[in-house]
Amino acid sequence: MHELGITQSIVDIAERTTRKHGGGRVRSVTVEIGELSGVIPDAVEFCFEVCSKGTLLEGARLVIETVPGQGRCPQCQTEQAIDNYSFACENCGAFGLERVRGEELRIKELEVD
Amino acid sequence: MCIDCGCSERTGQAHHHHDHDHDHDGRTIRVEENLLAKNDRLAAANRVRFTRHGLLTLNLVSSPGSGKTTLLETTLRALKDELRFAVLEGDQQTSNDADRIAATGVPAHQINTGAGCHLDAHMVAHGVDHFDLDNLDVLLIENVGNLVCPASFDLGEDSKVTVLSITEGEDKPLKYPQMFRAAAIVIVNKIDLLPHLDFDLDQCRQFIRQVNPQARIFELSCRSGAGMDAWYDWLRAQVAAKRQQAQS
Numbered sequence: 089m090h091e092l093g094i095t096q097s098i099v100d101i102a103e104r105t106t107r108k109h110g111g112g113r114v115r116s117v118t119v120e121i122g123e124l125s126g127v128i129p130d131a132v133e134f135c136f137e138v139c140s141k142g143t144l145l146e147g148a149r150l151v152i153e154t155v156p157g158q159g160r161c162p163q164c165q166t167e168q169a170i171d172n173y174s175f176a177c178e179n180c181g182a183f184g185l186e187r188v189r190g191e192e193l194r195i196k197e198l199e200v201d
Numbered sequence: 202m203c204i205d206c207g208c209s210e211r212t213g214q215a216h217h218h219h220d221h222d223h224d225h226d227g228r229t230i231r232v233e234e235n236l237l238a239k240n241d242r243l244a245a246a247n248r249v250r251f252t253r254h255g256l257l258t259l260n261l262v263s264s265p266g267s268g269k270t271t272l273l274e275t276t277l278r279a280l281k282d283e284l285r286f287a288v289l290e291g292d293q294q295t296s297n298d299a300d301r302i303a304a305t306g307v308p309a310h311q312i313n314t315g316a317g318c319h320l321d322a323h324m325v326a327h328g329v330d331h332f333d334l335d336n337l338d339v340l341l342i343e344n345v346g347n348l349v350c351p352a353s354f355d356l357g358e359d360s361k362v363t364v365l366s367i368t369e370g371e372d373k374p375l376k377y378p379q380m381f382r383a384a385a386i387v388i389v390n391k392i393d394l395l396p397h398l399d400f401d402l403d404q405c406r407q408f409i410r411q412v413n414p415q416a417r418i419f420e421l422s423c424r425s426g427a428g429m430d431a432w433y434d435w436l437r438a439q440v441a442a443k444r445q446q447a448q449s
Contacts, residue, residue, distance in 0.1 A: 089316075089318055089350070090318060090319055090349075090350035090353055090354070093317075093321070094236050094237075097236045097237070097239065098236060100239075101232065101234050101236070101238075102232070105230060105232050105234075106230070109228070109230050112227075112228070115227045119236070125353070126349070126350075126352055126353050126379045127353070172378050172379065173375070173378065175375075175378075175411040175412055176411065183410060183411050183412075183414045184413070184414040184415065193235060193236040193237055194233060194234065194235055194236060195232045195233075195234050195236060196231070196232060196233060197229055197230060197231050197232055197233075198229070198230045198232060199227045199228070199229050199230075200227055200228045200229075200230060201227050201228075
């Protein structure tokens, strides 16, 4: 359940950033979670209410944008959509697909009163 | 920028009528910060510290019961007169494993994570304060038994070592690909039990290769001693390389 720590980071970063920008109540927080990041968006949502209680984010809307996985074959360089269970290149069958997108774990923006 | 609503109005070039009697939806603040940034910063600091001391650092991960602690005990007993080790033990509760390591005569420190399912770089930074890094060659970190969460957390180690015991089944790499992908080394443990199980070693190797073609694989048994020499030789070579790197 590393999502608890991840969600705590969302709240910490959002609070620090809000204070730096003059404070206020956070209305919404937008985060990017890559589908290859090993973090489950539902679990983050589940943790968010607990983690945000008593902070500037209490009652804020959590917007999660998921980023689909994209990989590149080390052999033939074909780019393709991948998930955690894509091991072989769809074009040439080589293993060890390089991940070019989908491992993101990032807080993008805040909407503050 | 308009300081009332934070919109990007440029002086003299209003992009919308801006008399401030409209209802604002609040200010938008761009953040663009990695959620693991704090851990990664601390991990980078750990890495610099370990490299400065010429310390080889391995992060051992696996399911509970794969034999990490026994592998450590056996390795320490075999090599402790030759190399200087210390062990950080991560567990949710108890100091059982640290006690077992301490019984080998090697310094050990227990980190209890409580409800935590993995070690993070911050815990490791404080954990190593218990050791004299100037007088060490190898730091072994035994992570919490968990094949999921430890994959996401850099501790500043040189490599992750994933231990898979053959009683767990050959398809573990396919079931927990993140962990096997993150590892530079995979140890297939308890091979003395092969005659008693339906475990397909060839298939297991293939599954590891599918997930991580670069992984270095060791197949060994702490009980029979099979395969241990290759593991010890690899450790010796890594320590030598690390020393050279620290001197250059």
